[in-house]
Amino acid sequence: MTMAAKQRFVVFAIFLFQAVALTDVEEVEALRNFYRSLNCPTQLNNWKLEGGDPCDELWTGVSCHQSSVIDIKLQGLSLTGNLQGDQLVRLQHLKHLDLSSNHFHGEIPNSLPTNLTDLNLAANYFSQTIPHTVTSMKHLRHLNLSQNLLSGPLPDVFGGFDNLIMMDLSHNNFSGDLPVSFRTLMNLTRLHLQSNEFTGSVIFLADLHLHELNIEDNHFSGVIPESFQNINSLWIGGNQFRIGVNYPPWKFPTDVMPNEQNISSPPTTESSAIEKYPSHESGYNRKKRPGSGGIVIMVVGAVMTVIGAAVFIAVRTHRSTKQTLDSIGGSLSSLQSLPISASQGSLVAEYDRPDSSSSDSPPLISSWQLPPAPTMTIKMSNRRSFSKKCKIPICAKLYAVADLQLATSNFSPNNLLGEGTLGSVYRADFPDGQVLAVKNIKTVALSITEEEQFMEVIRTVSHLRHPNIVALVGYSVGNGNHLLLYEYIRKVTLDDALHNVLCMPLTWSLRLRIAIGVSRALNYLHTSCVPSITHSNLKATNILLDEDLNPRVCDCGLAVLKPLASNNVKIKASEIAIADSGYVAPEHVKRGSGNPKADIFSFGVLLLELLTGRRPFDSSRPKGEQSLVEWASSKLHDSESLLEMVDSTIKRIISTRALSSYADIISQCIQPQKEFRPQMAEVVQSLVSLLQKSGQEKAKSGKDKETAQGAEFDPCDRSFRSTNSHFFASPTASYLSI
Incomplete structure (x- = not known):
């Protein structure tokens, strides 16, 4: 081969190598738009708004095969924002998408890459429900949507998932009966549905070839399928399965099992499958049922009990409310009633606000006015429901005041970190070595409504998770105390770093x-x-600098509490406001x-x-x-x-x-x-x-x-x-x- 031919060959080889290494132009643009939608987070090393090649330059979390992006794994990077599916859907060769353990909000996008085999969106703040367009993702093998704020009945979208072998929908707020399409998931081996609000029968799981099943802490009812005894790892506690004394626990009445047994419209706490197709216990103990006279007596007694309870609570509520309103010049007309109803053996008390609307996103506060009182549902007959029935739980630990007094040396001046427009902040050293900052909010005497509003603020702030925001991790209320516990960041503010002559x-x-x-x-x-x-x-005094000199913004969502501050605190606040x-x-x-x-x-x-x-x-x-x-x-x-x-x-x-x-x-x-x-x-x-x-x-x-x-x-x-x-x-x- 001549020298000229060798040179031409080398040039051609270099050109060919560059052509192979270059990522598909459309996919590069999709990644740039995704990066832009997240406000260009610094955690995504090597990502660029202009220029660059994801495959050639090793963009964080991106893996390629030839010129196509096949993996995006960005778990645990504290990324925030709404996930924009119209950008990712252009990644036609993407197989694995892992965005777990971040801070994404909003709905799961309707448009996601259709060739995905693994989708992991766990441990975020996604709300609403699973989009119907998920039916186009026929290649899915692993689906993990656990630990989000998803809610409502599951849509019937699981037909055609012939490749799905693992699905985790646990720790959400899903409700209603399981959809019919669950029974088509014949290759599914692992299913986690625990810690939701599911109701009805589990009959659609009976014929699946499961090796692992967790349905704990729901409201499933009816009989337990006999096939469940073949599942290697099984968790079914915290439900309402009906098992009689003489009923074999794994015996399923197949002679009365219809195809649509699990469907009830609308969903109820007790599945319609139980009402239409009772267990064998009903036949065994039929002679022991009370007669019509006994039934009448029981019904009348139950009604009288409920009425008595309603009158008692109404009187007590009326007195307490009247005293509170009289002290603040209010009127009884501003309060909502406290309806009491009996539902299937459970006493339910509900505080409702006018024109209330349910929301699957955390009800966050943005105005100067205090927010309306939250809707509360308390189910007296079920211990679990105190923590389960609130659609938006408080994501912070409840502390006893005595524990905080011990950790702060009874709020000693030696533990004082600072004073502000809502009160003082103390360093708290706990026996296990944990260090937190305790904000002792001094308020005027709060009415019942204002106490509820304070709890709503705690609920809101507890859901704020961002790498540049100081996180609320605990709280303590009661007996006039209003304490908020934050992660401890060293006592260095941006104001110190800029204006203190001792700082570099x-x-x-x-x-x-x-x-x-x-x-x-x-x-x-x-x-x-x-x-x-x-x-x-x-x-600047509300911005702390951590050990790595990253800024951490304090007091997010708390300005709404200023009208509740005590007079002494307001005097101090006015002095701070001048500066x-x-x-x-x-x-x-x-x-x-x-x-x-x-x-x-x-x-x-x-x-x-x-x-x-x-x-x-x-x-x-x-x-x-x-x-x-x-x-x-x-x-x-x-x-x-x-x-x-x-x-x-x-x-x-x-x-x-x-x-x-x-x-x-x-x-x-x-x-x-x-x-x-x-x-x-x-x-x-x-x-x-x-x-x-x-x-x-x-x-x-x-x-x-x-x-x-x-x-x-x-x-x-x-x-x-x-x-x-x-x-x-x-x-x-x-x-x-x-």
């Missing part, structure tokens, strides 16, 4: 990453929560009565604070410079003035282009008219794009100005983390300071 200066890149983290937290509150939540108290007035949007006279656009204004002020190193309001400065927004607004679009107001510790580090882009973002956020402020999702994308471009500029220059010029240390490397002791909180710094 923050680098420009770290300030930018902090801004992105806070913006993502706000975007989560505004868009992923339904209805949206407004923070209404965003400020925080620089964060407040011009359309709001008092802090806490905000909306998402007010949060965006406060975030713009925070961006200014990060850029200038100056406090939003500083009474020690000349009158024209006390308000940071008023002083800086006119300088944002003048390059010389803009550079002059940059914090001197980072002035030599920021490029002119990056500074101009950052100033544009600030200018949009602090617009006086809220209509002209952007959505937080747009702000997130702009900041992420700015960070990426800054990284590209560093790569082109071949060095990092922040370290090369010796201006400061990078607080993200190990040498800086070893100096964490240099972070000291000021004496007046607050922790969870709302």
